[in-house]
Amino acid sequence: MLTKKIEKALNDQIVLEAYASNSYLAMASWCEGKGLRGATKFYYAQSDEERVHMLKLVKYVNASGGSANITAVKSPESSYKTLQETFEAALKQEKAVSQSINQLVELTFNDKDYTTHNFLQWYVQEQHEEEALFRSILDLFALADKDGKSLIIIDNEIMKIRNEVEAG
Numbered sequence: 432m433l434t435k436k437i438e439k440a441l442n443d444q445i446v447l448e449a450y451a452s453n454s455y456l457a458m459a460s461w462c463e464g465k466g467l468r469g470a471t472k473f474y475y476a477q478s479d480e481e482r483v484h485m486l487k488l489v490k491y492v493n494a495s496g497g498s499a500n501i502t503a504v505k506s507p508e509s510s511y512k513t514l515q516e517t518f519e520a521a522l523k524q525e526k527a528v529s530q531s532i533n534q535l536v537e538l539t540f541n542d543k544d545y546t547t548h549n550f551l552q553w554y555v556q557e558q559h560e561e562e563a564l565f566r567s568i569l570d571l572f573a574l575a576d577k578d579g580k581s582l583i584i585i586d587n588e589i590m591k592i593r594n595e596v597e598a599g
């Protein structure tokens with residue numbers, strides 16, 4: 432059974448995951464409009480993953496005697512100047528989500544809710560992987576500066592990275 436405090440914190444996290452999903456959807460749409468096939472595929476898939484993260488929380492809250500609230504989510508940023516800017520914004524967003532997960536973990540530990548604490552470990556690991564993924568893509572842009580690689584090469588690399596993620 433969730434305490435009211437933890438139920439609220441989990442509901443806040445549901446909103447964050449929904450926002451992350453919408454935000455990647457907006458980035459996918461922006462990339463699609465620019466003909467960037469790799470980044471389009473990457474962000475559509477990322478948006479789907481964030482929706483799965485949201486659903487896991489919704490189901491956990493409901494299965495734990497709480498009520499998952501589905502609320503309005505603020506509009507995501509939808510205009511960018513460059514592809515690199517989308518990945519910088521994405522990494523910033525992932526860092527904010529990681530911080531929120533860490534606060535949730537701390538809250539469940541302090542309240543001795545070890546079931547939720549255990550449930551959240553999956554998110555801790557996921558955030559670690561996602562931050563690393565976005566950093567590795569931003570590294571490509573740093574390389575491009577030095578070697579003069581074109582945007583299309585970076586986009587192909589992003590397609591390969593996404594395919595590797597899907598292949599596990």
Ligand code: OFO
Pocket residue numbers: 448451480481484524525528557558561
């Ligand atoms: Fe939900 O995994 Fe990142 O944000």
